[in-house]
Amino acid sequence: MDKAPDVIKIIYLIGELGRGGSERQLFLLLKQLVHKAFQLHVVVFNPSSYEVYNDELTRMGVELHLVPGDCRGVVKRARWLYRLFCKISPQIVHSWTTHDNPYAGLLGWLARIPVRWGSVRGSLTSSGFQRLPLVFRWLSLHGTSKLVVNSRAIIDELVLAGIAPVNIIFLQNCVEMESTGKVSDLGQYGVRQTQKVVGTVGNLRRVKNQKMFVDAMAGILLNSEDVAGVIVGQPVPEDPDLPDILASQIENLGLKGRLVVTGFYEDVP
Template identity: 20%
Template sequence: MTRKIKIVFILGELRMGGTERQFLEFIRRLNRDQFTPYILAFHREGMLRTEIEKLQFPFTTLDFCETKGRFHPASYIKLYKTLRKMITYLQQEKPHIVQSYLPQANILATLTAKIAGVPIIITGRRATIDERYMIYPKFPDQWLQNRLNRWVSMIIANSSIVRQQCLQREKYMTEEKIQVVYNGVNINLYPKDIDQEHYKKTLQIPKHAAVVGIIANLHPRKGHQIFLNAAALVLQIYPGTRFLIIGRDDGMKASLEALTHTLHIEHAVRFTGERDDIPELLSVIDIQVSSSHIEGLSNALLEGMAAGKPIVATHVSGNPELIVDGHTGILVPPDNPERLAQAILRLLADQDLRSNMGKAGRQRAEQVFNIDQMVNTTERLYKNLVMTIS
């Protein structure tokens, strides 16, 4: 193949969530000798914008948001103008492929790419259907997506459970159309060699305290209340333990802080907010926890595995595809702070077990979830699709 494949990536958000971090790591490694990437984003601001601009790719933003409410006439006018801009942009650029990742972007990208005559449309499924409803409760994603699926060339799911749900519950879906490409992690970023004593001091954590951390934006689906109730039980046995909550506030911080006071554990809990130093934070964490009610394929857990941390996670959605129960971590039932606390206590009591699980997790991340493997697999899919239109 001598010509370069031109791809327009359509992003709904420039805030740095798990999907956005995956995209950034992917686009940094995309083979420039074979592919020419263009990026089109609905919004202008966010941490991802700075990182994309450093890469000096063609980058366009649309400033699309429903500032007056979804059903306000002004929102429909703005949506119409955005669709017109997207169609014009795609007609001018004439890409071989348009790819999107999340529900809103999937729908608008599919519609505009079809009208603009783009030959290959790729959309993504990054979460189970139930999780998508929790994240986008007001967006008619399922009804509309079902009707647009017939125009999509390929759907990339990030876990087998997500793929299985799509086949069972979405229309115009075939075994060949939906492919699994696991999320990838940059193994070389972990573990981070830092001055742990100094870093703990910046977090107001005592030098010798064991640290249990959760990396998840503050959203109901992530189960932070379960995490805090488990923390209260752990502190009864190991009162010197400290708990880190790392993630953007999606409207729950005040209620979670109130819960720490109700449980009388506010002295042992630290809220860090959104951070861009995850490798450093993982270096001071002894045990990583995911208390999610539902999950696609957790980037945060992948990062913890790469950092060599033992994992305690709920047995939901994609977590069993990541964590080998009893080998790289411990899986517990969701919505069960007692079982979550028992697993944390088991690891706190056994340093050898923590070390062995951490090493096994690191090895699994390197062998199964390596970022380079993810990039190579995706590039092969692009080439195979383009061959069908050549």
């Protein structure tokens, strides 16, 4: 019987490391894995236009590998990644981004990485997934031995797509519990600390459906003075008009001052 390795090497693949929801979940997972038994690596495919987790992860001892800017296209990226996989020789490769699953599955197999996992963190009907070439869509779902998901609805979609439930791992989203008990000060937005806050966190994208959140909160806020609504999220180039659309919606529903959009917020747990 082979002796278990003293250090387990894990490579995570992610599209970018900006302070979005998916990146936050990976950051929190890595914080739990920082231990002498693990050697952690994160491959970042694209630079982010926003604040990133690079410095915090580096201080934690996670090694970052930024795909060079001249590695554009599947072939160049595949060649660069294969060389990195062979150099590190990890026991596990886990793609945190659905469209990067084929790299983890196919290149991981070629590099003889024993454990090759992918992730699905959004609906298979989303435009982002449907725009992928057919072969990439197939490899994204079938190219790895396990798929990690954060939603029971996604589990149902995957089963309908022919993925065996035994090959799906449900990992719920989490938040960091602050030991200090410090409460975020939202006074600058007109939110009193005595109010109950109902919020949603995510970059301002149509796919996040913040408009539905505004509609859902209208009935609550108009009837409950002790409740405030908060949308934490920054504008993104893909949906530049969404902040104005949300502002108009909030004003038309009579929620101005009761439901606020804060933009980027540093201390989201």
